[in-house]
Amino acid sequence: MFGTVKYNIARVALTVVMMGAGASWAQERYPNKTVEIVVPWTAGQATDIAARALANELSEKLGKTFFISNKAGAGGVVGSAYVARAKSDGYTLLAASTGSVIISPFLNDTSYGASDFVPAAMIAKSPSVLVTAADFPAKNINELIQLLKENPGKYTFASSGNGSATHLMAESFNLGNGIQAVHVPYKGSSTALTDVQSGRVTYMFDTVASIAGLLKSGKIRAYGISSKERSASIPDVPTIAEVTELKDFDIASWIGLMAPKGASPETLAVIEKAAQEYLQTPDAKARYQGMGLGINPISNSEFQKVVDREVALYSDLLKKLELSK
Incomplete structure (x- = not known):
């Protein structure tokens, strides 16, 4: 009798332990519900398109729906703040970019900073191109630099707005070369590029996707890529780092998935692995290259290094330009 009771108690205890282990496994397995x-931008913008393509693949690979929710406003701040406040369980992710995560917190009174997010998967890198009108007299970038340096205050450069990525790329280029030129901010890059093409404004940095058609038709001249790697979309255009004295010049916007700070490494690793597997396929390369984006399937630890480097870069640059809040 006593032995039977001991056996039953032991069996119940074992069952409880096994049930607990099963519950724990069920809780830890990711994803087990919709993500x-x-x-933080309107539908159809580059970040939106890039994130949708990856969301479809994650849904197929991981067996749960990853759906896109557009929460635009205040230059990416509205959607970014929403994710920063969300639970850090991996079920709310941000389609992050340089502007919303790195630059905006330096310029505005946001409720978040870059440190409130952790990398989940780098998607793509979007370098910009230094361009002028097709008939501008400088035939290469070093001739352009010399002409601009010799005529301080005479020439102008356009951007898609004060504090935008294209503005800060140009300012970094100018500072590095000792160039003094007049900034002409626009409300978007399309109008700015039109005025550069016509010669109303001298030069600007704009994305590969924006300038590719004009470059092919001979309506503008391209001098250099802002990143350290050439663009597969326009491989004949050299990087600024390889043909000028700015050997460390490497500024490019990026698009990636980030989670609220505190998300578990195990959850992040699941997203990272699935994303990297897709980004290394011919389909992904063709799709993103078609948008003028470079595939960038780096690890989350490398992604964090990119973020840390850019926080330091833009913090220093914005202070020099007296644009910090």
Whole structure:
């Protein structure tokens, strides 16, 4: 009798332990429900398109729906703040970019900073191109630099707005070369590029996707890529680092998935692995290259290094330009 009771108690205890282990496994397995990816911009923008393509693949690979939720406003701040406040369980992710995560917190009174997010998967890198009108007299970038340096204050450069990525790329280029030129900010890159093409404004940095058609038709001249790697979309255009004295010049916007600070490494590793597997396929390369984006399937630890480097870069640059809040 006593032995039977001991046996039953032991069996119940073992069952409880096994049930607990099963519950723990069920809780830890990711994903086990729908995942929201917040795009802090309107539908159709580059970050939105890039995130949607990856969301479809994650849904197929991981067996749960990853859906896009557009929460636009205040230059990416509205959607980014929403994710920063979300639970750090990996079920709310941000389709992050340089502007919303790195630059905006330096320029505005946001409720978040870059340190409130952790990398989940780098998607793509979007370098910009230094361009002028097709008939501008400088035939190469070093001739352009010399002409600009010799005529301080005479020439102008356009951007898609004060504090935008294209503005800060140009300012970094100018500072590095000792160039004094007049900034002409626009409300978007399309109008700015039109005025550069016509010669109303001298030069600007703009994305590969924006300038590719004009470059092919001979309506503008391209001098250099802002990143250290050439663009597969326009491989004949050299990087600024390889043909000028700015050997460390490497500034490019990026698009990636980030989670609220505190998300578990195990959860992040699941997203990272699935994303990298897709980004290394011919389909992904063709799709993103078609948008003028470079595939960038780096690890999350390398992604964090990119973020840390850019926080330091833009913090220093914005202070020099007296644009910090």
